[in-house]
Amino acid sequence: MSVKNIYVIGVGLIGGSIARDVKNLNPNISLFGVDSNPTHLKEALELKVIDFKATLKDVANADFVILAVPVDVSVKLLPEVLDLVSDDALVMDVGSTKSDICKVVENHAKRRNFLATHPIAGTEFSGPKAALLGLFKNKTNIICEIEKTAFKLQEKALTIFQIMGMRIRYMNPEAHDKHIAYVSHLSHISAFMLGKTVIDKENNERDIFDMAGSGFASTVRLAKSSPAMWTPIFKQNKENVIETLEEYISNLTHFKEKIQKEDFETVFKEMENTNRIKDILNGIE
Amino acid sequence: MSVKNIYVIGVGLIGGSIARDVKNLNPNISLFGVDSNPTHLKEALELKVIDFKATLKDVANADFVILAVPVDVSVKLLPEVLDLVSDDALVMDVGSTKSDICKVVENHAKRRNFLATHPIAGTEFSGPKAALLGLFKNKTNIICEIEKTAFKLQEKALTIFQIMGMRIRYMNPEAHDKHIAYVSHLSHISAFMLGKTVIDKENNERDIFDMAGSGFASTVRLAKSSPAMWTPIFKQNKENVIETLEEYISNLTHFKEKIQKEDFETVFKEMENTNRIKDILNGIE
Structure with a gap:
């Protein structure tokens, strides 16, 4: 896997759980956390969900960005994140709604850097303390508009999902x-x-x-x-x-x-x- | 515990689970099963939920009868069971409604042999295969109209509930x-x-x-x-x-x-x- 660093925006239940899985699978990857809640960021560091704190601007250095914030924040942040990232970076969201997020970057110059996903797993808890290793094992991940993501970045994402043990389903955002x-x-x-x-x-x-x-x-x-x-x-x-x-x-x-x-x-x-x-x-x- | 034999009418999830607990606590007690479904009765014997098959009339020999059938069957059977049992027998129901069952035996000559209970435990499964040892541990048991049951029989029932690990709450049937x-x-x-x-x-x-x-x-x-x-x-x-x-x-x-x-x-x-x-x-x- 050619990913050296991952930026997780929103170090809660989902973002934190993905971080735990990725770190477990490849301890050499550097995990950077970005969160508007300083307490969550501190907790995530203490719990070793992430390796380093970072700010939004730092995603310019990212190989892979996971956007795991509430869906109203996602639609605001995604265009900004795409503006900031390098041409080779993969940006993925994990939200429970897919139409609005796909629409908001429909005509973005870096649309091919984005992959719309919905890993269907979770618990009723939230925050970095709720992050669990293996949460996604044997769970379904819905991917929308796969054809709009650059082929090499698709491959990168699918490799990670496969190692995490997820079943992939393809669907359009409206369905x-x-x-x-x-x-x-x-x-x-x-x-x-x-x-x-x-x-x-x-x-x-x-x-x-x-x-x-x-x-x-x-x-x-x-x-x-x-x-x-x-x-x-x-x-x-x-x-x-x-x-x-x-x-x-x-x-x-x-x-x-x-x-x-x-x-x-x-x-x-x-x-x-x-x-x-x-x-x-x-x-x- | 002065109980030598127990008749369980309805050897399903609740009746069967009580039978398992009682047998575990005192292997010397003889457990008799009564059920309108011959397959369930056969299964209950094979699974050792009960020791012997019996018929309704046999409850004349019972020390303790547990009525664990759907609540519409309970209100029909309870007066018949009370007619049949000896003066020292305890008859208990375990239904999820308590007003109708209390009303139906309000004026029965053997009202004092009856205890209305609702052990609040269960699973979504049914039949003798669903019977579990320890199902009632730390669960609540609602007892209604305790004052209408003979004191010695109250004591007998409460001893069993205590050994099963249940918390007792008293309440009137309407509440x-x-x-x-x-x-x-x-x-x-x-x-x-x-x-x-x-x-x-x-x-x-x-x-x-x-x-x-x-x-x-x-x-x-x-x-x-x-x-x-x-x-x-x-x-x-x-x-x-x-x-x-x-x-x-x-x-x-x-x-x-x-x-x-x-x-x-x-x-x-x-x-x-x-x-x-x-x-x-x-x-x-």
């Missing part, structure tokens, strides 16, 4: 954003609103949470996620997110009406049909 | 059903309808599920649960379940409208407030 709204963005809203509904109701009765079992914990887990990360995702993917929410609300309302009408045969059948999720989930968990 | 709707029943519907929404949309595009990560898997996990178990729970706890669903739908609709109106400050704040679930969940997971 990515549409489907990811169903299999990821909706789950987060579902969990956040479940958490809200229960907290609102049981606010003054803390003992009630003694009644909550592992099922509740599992369903509401994503409500621990970072609002700073998720608000801009919902903003960028507004149309798709609203569509999924409307379908979800309609299904919930329909289910509620069946209970109200005591049509428990339909209630049973809807659950039985959805049990198919067992087969679908095989391999994800 | 139990109201709160459990929030922290358990709603999570199940939320997961089932999330699964349905995604399956309906992505039915013809199986590749899409490659995009689903561990977050989706966690949020939708309960959609693998048994419709035969859950339909009668929603039926018995209809009013409370509808109330929780209405609040959940209203919160989702409100969140959707904030996204539509591009009020992302409120979107952020709602998620930030719900992050408190982190502290609440400590100790559950």
Whole structure:
């Protein structure tokens, strides 16, 4: 791998985890961290997620830049980063939305230095402390508009993903954003609103949470996620997110009406049909 | 423990797991299984979840009967079981609803032989194969109307729960059903309808599920649960379940409208407030 140094912009869960994997695979690579949060940068150094602190301007020296910041920051920073980097550098983003980021550099002179990716892995935690070695092993990485990236840089990126153990899927940004709204963005809203509904109701009765079992914990887990990360995702993917929410609300309302009408045969059948999720989930968990 | 034999009616996830714990704690106890499903009974014997097959009438010989069947079957069987058992026998149910079961034996001559319990533990699987040793360790067990059970039988039950490592909470059946709707029943519907929404949309595009990560898997996990178990729970706890669903739908609709109106400050704040679930969940997971 002809990469001697990597600049990670945003040393949090995703950026930090990629850094850990890369360092583990090749200890000779120098890892530079850039972050608007000085505490995170200090933590990342202490935890050896990165080797050195750096500033945005330093990316001029980068072989490889990983942009791992909230998606609203990504669309602002990416053109600046591309302006700064050398002609041979690879710049990759890892955001959960792909249309806006692809659009913002559509006509950039260095478009061929950029690769749009979405490595689908994570936990509900954030910051450099949340960075995990091996987080991406056997996980899916969606790559968008591969044909717009220079061939040599494609090769460089794919080699790294392969060593990290990721499965690659190619998709256009619009299809990515549409489907990811169903299999990821909706789950987060579902969990956040479940958490809200229960907290609102049981606010003054803390003992009630003694009644909550592992099922509740599992369903509401994503409500621990970072609002700073998720608000801009919902903003960028507004149309798709609203569509999924409307379908979800309609299904919930329909289910509620069946209970109200005591049509428990339909209630049973809807659950039985959805049990198919067992087969679908095989391999994800 | 003066219990020589235990009859488990319904040798599935919960009944089978209790049987495993009891046998582990005292190998001298004889475990008899009763089940309307002959395959389950055979499996339970093969897996050594029970020592012997039995029929309902045999409970006349029981020291202790555990009724671990769907809640609609429980309300039918409990009066029959109480009719059959000896004066010293303890009969316990383990259902996820408590009002109907308490009502159905309110005036039964052997009401004092019955203890209404809800051990809050489980997985999304069912049947004797799903029975786990130690499932109830450090879990909460809600006991309703303790004062209506004979003192000596209370003592017998509490000794068993203590050895199993359960935390006991006392609650009236109405309060139990109201709160459990929030922290358990709603999570199940939320997961089932999330699964349905995604399956309906992505039915013809199986590749899409490659995009689903561990977050989706966690949020939708309960959609693998048994419709035969859950339909009668929603039926018995209809009013409370509808109330929780209405609040959940209203919160989702409100969140959707904030996204539509591009009020992302409120979107952020709602998620930030719900992050408190982190502290609440400590100790559950």
